[in-house]
Amino acid sequence: MSLAVVYSRASVGIDAPLVSIEVHLANGLPAFNLVGLADAAVRESKERVRSALLNSGFEFPAKRITVNLAPADLPKDGGRFDIAIAIGIIAASGLISLEQLEHYEFAGELALTGNIRPISGALPFNYACHRANHTAILSSLNAPEACLIEQSKVIAVDTLSQLFLHLTGRNKLALQQAQSTDTLKDYEYDMADIKGQQLAKRGLEICAAGNHNILFVGPPGTGKTMLAQRLLTILPEMSQLQALETATIYSISGHEVDPKTWRLRKFRQPHHTSSAIALVGGGSNPKPGEISLAHNGILFLDELPEYERRVLDVLRQPIESGYVSISRASKQVNYPAQFQLVAAMNPSPTGSLRDGRSTAEQVLKYINKISGPFLDRIDLQVDVPKLASAELYSMQNETSESSEEIKRRVLQARQMQINRAGKCNAQLNSNEIEQHCRLTREDRLFLQTSVENLGLSMRAFHRVIKVARTIADLSEEPQISRPHLAEALGYRALDNIINELRY
Template identity: 50%
Template sequence: MSYAVVASRALDGVQAPPVMVEVHLANGLPSFTLVGLADTEVKEARERVRAALAQSGFEFPHNRRITVNLAPADLPKESARFDLPMALGILAAQGIIDPQRLTGWEFAGELSLAGALRPVTGAVALALGARQAGVNRGLVLPADSAVLAARVPGLEVRSATHLGEVVQSLLPQGESLPLAQPTAPVQSRVGPDLAEVRGQAAARRALEIAAAGGHSLLLIGPPGSGKSMLAQRLPGLLPPMSDEEALESAALQGLGAGGLDPTDWRTRPVRSPHHSASSVALVGGGSPPRPGEISLAHGGVLFLDELPEFARSALEALREPLESGHVTISRAARQARFPARFQLVAAMNPCPCGWLGAQAATGRACRCAPDTVARYQARISGPLLDRIDMQVEVPATRPDELLSGPAGESTAAVVARVRPVQELQRTRQGGPNATLAGDALDLHAVLVPAARQFLQNAAQQLGWSGRSIHRVLRVARTIADLAGRDWVDIADVAEAMQYRRVISGA
């Protein structure tokens, strides 16, 4: 037998299309040819596979012409996950392994020169791709990757630490590889408590509304007023992730530069990129395309501190994902689509020096000219502000209130009010109020006549766009949910309108 086929999978964005690794041995000048649109990492597999087979005690066919084809040929292949399938294909083509025993499995793994198996990128994405394809095949992965892939239900995942173990399991009398077991669930991490935030009653109220309805939030105030403290406590108010949400988030995290930490399972991601981040770092890009911060924050929180200091191009790139919940990265040769349904929390100073309006509490006066303040705030474009549900002023706190004031309400107390509202929205419309649109918004955000007239008059006077009106309706629906009302009253609309007037022109 001089021909063998081994099943594997590539990564195309967050998708994992199947790849068949075909190996053919022929007489002729000795060579090792790799075809099938493979990048540099894949081509380097020739040397890794050669050394790994020799160090594992298997004969490498030095005197044969070896051709490895990664099909389909028009799908780009990257990373070292094809090392293991190539090595097994060479052994099967020599007759050391029965090719029929390979048909029930898909393989992925990087080989060290000594034959040890190293983790692969996107293990959860590979497992999800195998499950969604509905093929009747199990998955064999390196041990560290198999622990993550085993989280995907309905799929048989086997783990191995060395090439020799995999080969031994494929022999007629060999023992099966052990089933991969997901790591035991860890206790949820306890985040910072809202009780540590003194004062700021209005900002705390806005944070509660944002958590209850999944709304985006912009905090505006002088340095040290507590903007970052409030933002860091939002994740503690969010509901736990469902299994499907956790799998989708884990698949994206596994594609990031740092990979997925198994202890972060079912923990909502919190991403806080520095303001020097480029638009590619935020929305994703590269070749092959990789997810950016907004996709790594999918299902969690994206915190952008010092919002006006971000590059204008980076901020404008957020506009479409905030509206659609996904981002499409197009390149000349390929296109990748990543989910990006995140909750945006941003913070900024009111002016370049930061002390606008803080003199009464801190004694420090703002030295910025009015046109300087206007130019600074104009770094956040109107279309982007239009897509942020709530703008909240976080004033400076007086020293006596900070040092002697009572502790604020705890996170647990706020969660007790927010969690029933989150469950209500999931039952009523299948998601948070922030995602209501079209007929669903008309159906669930029912205004009493006085509230409808009030909103209509205010929107006409303020020149609001249709998007602004809809966002006020969503926030008002959340305020009514917190109050236990089935309808939206005029007080709900009035409070929601307050959260869109901090920056002029919003």
């Protein structure tokens, strides 16, 4: 039969929609036509496929070859369809039984020698393939990543000839074994490494317990970056689904997914010269940005006022919604972006408020590089002061709490939140705040007065309540009380600096 249908999948965001590769051989002048909204890389597959077939010992049909990538309105890009097109031509020539192809899906780029190269996005490809109860055929270099999907069927191949022998039953290839779930769960650093800075460590514990965003304000060298890195060590471990979501984003971005570390949360630290597209994603063929690469992990923005104001402001919507929608003329994609924001900054352009080198006007101008609406989305602003040399020396032999000890309290507080509302406190909406964060009349008046004195917005007002709810959870108390509110209001370091300089 001169018609064959082979299955593959496109890559659209984190999804992998099915693509049917229809190959038809007809009499007439030799030609090779490829249709179906293919980009330049897909159209160039004609030459790769021709050379790969010839160099693998096959005869290239001297016929009119038409390859249709269906559905025709779905954009296709990259070299992932090469082996599917090649197998389609071989099958249409009568060398492979069409029944053999019904339960397979192919993805791989062909070298001119007939070797099969890996693709980006092997994980979402195999996930979609598994849900369709099909067997995925991929490059052997993609197999370790694809096998992260438990109970999926994956066959790894190195050459087109090897694949042909498998499909014809002459040399059957075994299914790849799924990777062991025994992966690394520990980080190389610990909260016990940090001496002093009890207020900052308390702020991190609250941040981890309620999934809050946090800003460290302090002079250079006070340990802001060390604190940010150690937040990972006290966060709950990712679930299987969360780990797969994060790994999928890395897979479609072309990053290697290491089976040993894929269950660890990511820590992304973009430089302050990064553009808005680098942070949220984009391009003519939209790719994930830093906020999506930090999905289920930490996005650390050091030297916060050095970022362009408009760059920071593009983060406002993803911080609230947990995803980013990127629209281009040819397509629209949605990427998840549920990250915890950790930021750090100096309190003045010279590094310290107490060095006498900055006027109040200069300090306010420096802080005002960050917009108010962006700051409203940060739950805790924690002061990280410079410690005296004598104080540091006295702490050398001090035993600090380990990450494991703090993590136990964090997990207990999180479980209380899940049992109460089904989500972390930071994700509560206004109706849920009224339901789960009730205040007495006196406490509400106290909070309203404090918020007015600090000049906070209604969004910041709600965030103070949510932080107080988390503090109460860490104390295993069912109701928010005045001490919880007072402590939550104490984590407004930047607001306090602004008010002090203005008045």
